[in-house]
Amino acid sequence: MRLLIIEDDKDVASFMARGMREAGHVIDAAHDGETGLEMARDGGYDVLIVDRMLPRRDGLSVIETLRGEGDRTPVLILSALGEVDDRVEGLKAGGDDYLVKPYAFAELLARVEVLARRRDPDTVKTRLSVGGLEMDLLARTVKRDGEEILLQPREFRLLEFLMRHAGQVVTRTMLLEKVWDYHFDPQTNVIDVHISRLRSKIDKPFEADMLHTVRGAGYRLSAP
Amino acid sequence: MSWRLPAFARTTAFRLTLLSAGLFALSSFVILTLVYAYSVGAAARRADATITEEIAAVEKRFDLDGPQSAYRYILQRSVGGSEFLYLLIGPDGERLTGNISDLPTTPPDEEGRVRFTYDRAPVDGEETDAVAGREARGRIADLPGGYELFVGLDIEEESRLVAGLLNAILIASGLALAFGLISGAVVSRRFAARLESINAVAREVMAGQLASRAPRTFSGDDLDDLARHFNEMLDRVEHLMHRMRTAGDSIAHDLRLPLTRMRGRLEAALVETGDLADREAALAQAVSDTDELLKTFNAVLSLSRLQTGERRRAFETLDPAALLSDMAELYEPVCEEAGLDFSTELQDGLSILGDRELVAQAVANLIDNAVKYTPQGEAICLRARRCANGDVEISVTDTGPGIPPEDRSRVLERFVRLEKSRNLPGVGLGLSLVHAIAEVHGAQLSLDEGPGTQDAPGLRVALVFPKVK
Numbered sequence: 001m002r003l004l005i006i007e008d009d010k011d012v013a014s015f016m017a018r019g020m021r022e023a024g025h026v027i028d029a030a031h032d033g034e035t036g037l038e039m040a041r042d043g044g045y046d047v048l049i050v051d052r053m054l055p056r057r058d059g060l061s062v063i064e065t066l067r068g069e070g071d072r073t074p075v076l077i078l079s080a081l082g083e084v085d086d087r088v089e090g091l092k093a094g095g096d097d098y099l100v101k102p103y104a105f106a107e108l109l110a111r112v113e114v115l116a117r118r119r120d121p122d123t124v125k126t127r128l129s130v131g132g133l134e135m136d137l138l139a140r141t142v143k144r145d146g147e148e149i150l151l152q153p154r155e156f157r158l159l160e161f162l163m164r165h166a167g168q169v170v171t172r173t174m175l176l177e178k179v180w181d182y183h184f185d186p187q188t189n190v191i192d193v194h195i196s197r198l199r200s201k202i203d204k205p206f207e208a209d210m211l212h213t214v215r216g217a218g219y220r221l222s223a224p
Numbered sequence: 225m226s227w228r229l230p231a232f233a234r235t236t237a238f239r240l241t242l243l244s245a246g247l248f249a250l251s252s253f254v255i256l257t258l259v260y261a262y263s264v265g266a267a268a269r270r271a272d273a274t275i276t277e278e279i280a281a282v283e284k285r286f287d288l289d290g291p292q293s294a295y296r297y298i299l300q301r302s303v304g305g306s307e308f309l310y311l312l313i314g315p316d317g318e319r320l321t322g323n324i325s326d327l328p329t330t331p332p333d334e335e336g337r338v339r340f341t342y343d344r345a346p347v348d349g350e351e352t353d354a355v356a357g358r359e360a361r362g363r364i365a366d367l368p369g370g371y372e373l374f375v376g377l378d379i380e381e382e383s384r385l386v387a388g389l390l391n392a393i394l395i396a397s398g399l400a401l402a403f404g405l406i407s408g409a410v411v412s413r414r415f416a417a418r419l420e421s422i423n424a425v426a427r428e429v430m431a432g433q434l435a436s437r438a439p440r441t442f443s444g445d446d447l448d449d450l451a452r453h454f455n456e457m458l459d460r461v462e463h464l465m466h467r468m469r470t471a472g473d474s475i476a477h478d479l480r481l482p483l484t485r486m487r488g489r490l491e492a493a494l495v496e497t498g499d500l501a502d503r504e505a506a507l508a509q510a511v512s513d514t515d516e517l518l519k520t521f522n523a524v525l526s527l528s529r530l531q532t533g534e535r536r537r538a539f540e541t542l543d544p545a546a547l548l549s550d551m552a553e554l555y556e557p558v559c560e561e562a563g564l565d566f567s568t569e570l571q572d573g574l575s576i577l578g579d580r581e582l583v584a585q586a587v588a589n590l591i592d593n594a595v596k597y598t599p600q601g602e603a604i605c606l607r608a609r610r611c612a613n614g615d616v617e618i619s620v621t622d623t624g625p626g627i628p629p630e631d632r633s634r635v636l637e638r639f640v641r642l643e644k645s646r647n648l649p650g651v652g653l654g655l656s657l658v659h660a661i662a663e664v665h666g667a668q669l670s671l672d673e674g675p676g677t678q679d680a681p682g683l684r685v686a687l688v689f690p691k692v693k
Binding site: 100102103104106154180182183184185186187188189190193194197215216 | 504507508511512514515518519521522523526550553554555557558561581584585588589592593595596654
């Protein structure tokens with residue numbers, strides 16, 4: 001994927017760029033809002049990573065300008081401001097996701113890849129399938145290899161999120177945000193417990209595992 | 225050239241006094257000037273009326289008995305120290321009689337009145353300066369047969385009186401101004417001295433003497449009020465500085481351990497030539513240690529923002545039962561894993577005013593704590609109920625070891641970790657956050673014994689939200 005990083009801290013930008021290149025992406029970087037806006041206008045990027053506080057033009061204004069011009073490229077906002085209202089402000093300005101500094105690189109990578117996937121807007125799918133796992137969103141049923149699996153409503157939503165991002169790493173924070181809509185760090189391993197319950201239903205009775213733990217990052221659901 | 229006023233003259237008090245003294249002097253000047261103008265006018269009118277009467281007396285005699293009679297009358301009247309001045313002029317312009325030699329040279333006004341000075345003949349060895357250049361008013365009247373009569377009146381005394389009045393006015397205004405300036409200087413010096421004492425304290429505080437305080441007079445006047453507020457503000461600043469310092473120390477102290485541990489692990493991984501799996505494990509552990517540190521920093525930041533009131537309130541009406549059943553659904557599996565009996569008692573139809581994220585975070589922190597400290601086989605209960613007075617109480621109760629009464633207020637402070645919890649994960653910010661969130665919502669936070677035994681009384685932490693108006 002082609003990514004544009006607009007970040008004024010050159011050290012942070014180069015560390016991000018290196019990590020992203022290692023993950024197989026093509027990276028351009030801009031160190032101020034004006035340059036970033038010009039580069040974004042040239043287009044061709046799958047995701048923009050925009051810092052909120054930028055010299056010459058504030059990050060939110062860059063995003064608002066692009067959205068005003070009809071540019072729909074997914075944007076991940078980076079910010080040291082982590083309160084709910086800051087986040088809401090960022091999303092209202094046209095950001096698609098919001099990550100608070102300091103963040104773990106794995107978290108950034110996972111979110112960028114999930115955003116890139118969003119380019120082909122999920123047409124209203126009524127069925128999801130990964131390997132032998134099938135989900136019917138209308139009938140609210142889940143089957144693996146033709147066998148029905150009974151899930152609690154929240155387990156269903158958790159699996160739905162994992163299936164929509166099959167093959168990608170999703171972090172604990174992302175799950176807490178997207179499935180439960182909470183934006184804080186629980187001191188206990190709540191997400192791990194929910195994942196292990198889900199695992200006991202979709203993996204345990206079957207031959208091969210589909211739901212994998214990615215150490216230091218999160219989880220990935222993929223075809224066995 | 226830069227000439228500066230003396231310090232007291234630059235003070236606000238002095239300027240205000242100067243302004244009021246100036247206004248006082250100006251107003252007294254205006255009032256006295258009006259008095260003066262009226263007095264001058266009245267004296268002139270009186271003199272004119274007297275002159276008119278005298279002219280009428282002469283005319284009467286002239287009309288009845290002819291010029292001779294008027295002539296005699298004037299002669300009689302101008303003998304000795306008469307205050308009247310007469311001059312009777314014949315038809316051919318010759319001076320017939322009177323006690324002045326010529327008509328005044330000053331041109332008369334439109335009514336024939338004239339103001340002039342004359343030299344009176346001295347009476348009984350009078351001083352010459354008393355008789356020379358005396359002030360007088362007069363009028364010329366035409367008599368039948370081409371005669372002209374001039375009657376004047378000496379108004380030197382009135383003029384002197386009025387001139388004295390004018391001097392008095394100028395002196396009084398000058399004195400008013402001078403007294404104003406003197407009293408202004410005195411008052412402003414006192415005022416400036418009191419203000420300076422407050423300024424001096426501000427300078428000392430800026431120089432690092434945080435314990436400095438402004439002197440009080442306890443008179444309750446506005447300067448004393450200023451000193452009191454200033455001191456209260458300094459108390460608050462000192463308290464915050466102290467808290468910041470201790471918080472900073474605690475952060476450094478509490479983060480040193482995990483950082484040291486992490487460094488040790490990484491170093492070991494670096495020098496060991498062991499297998500790759502061990503190294504990977506060390507790296508993964510380091511990553512999760514880092515995540516813990518990040519969590520701590522985020523918690524410190526959130527806490528600071530809450531305590532400094534930086535967070536804008538996103539308050540809405542919330543249903544505690546709905547919010548808590550969500551939390552229960554999130555935590556119930558965690559409790560089950562930990563071998564705890566988890567239950568909820570949620571009253572429906574309640575509402576509180578709050579920020580959903582914050583309230584959820586507070587409850588999550590309380591449940592986290594309960595899960596962390598409650599031994600296997602014990603119980604945790606999540607409740608929402610309406611109090612007798614209509615307030616709404618959210619509580620988390622456990623049957624764990626509890627917190628001794630003497631430690632209950634201490635655990636709300638940052639980075640306080642009781643001895644027995646030292647070996648458990650956490651940095652001691654959980655309850656501080658709950659406390660700060662309670663304050664933001666105007667809710668009461670209380671820690672009590674739970675329903676446990678004497679050895680393990682348990683803990684009941686309650687947040688009481690004020691009822692929605």
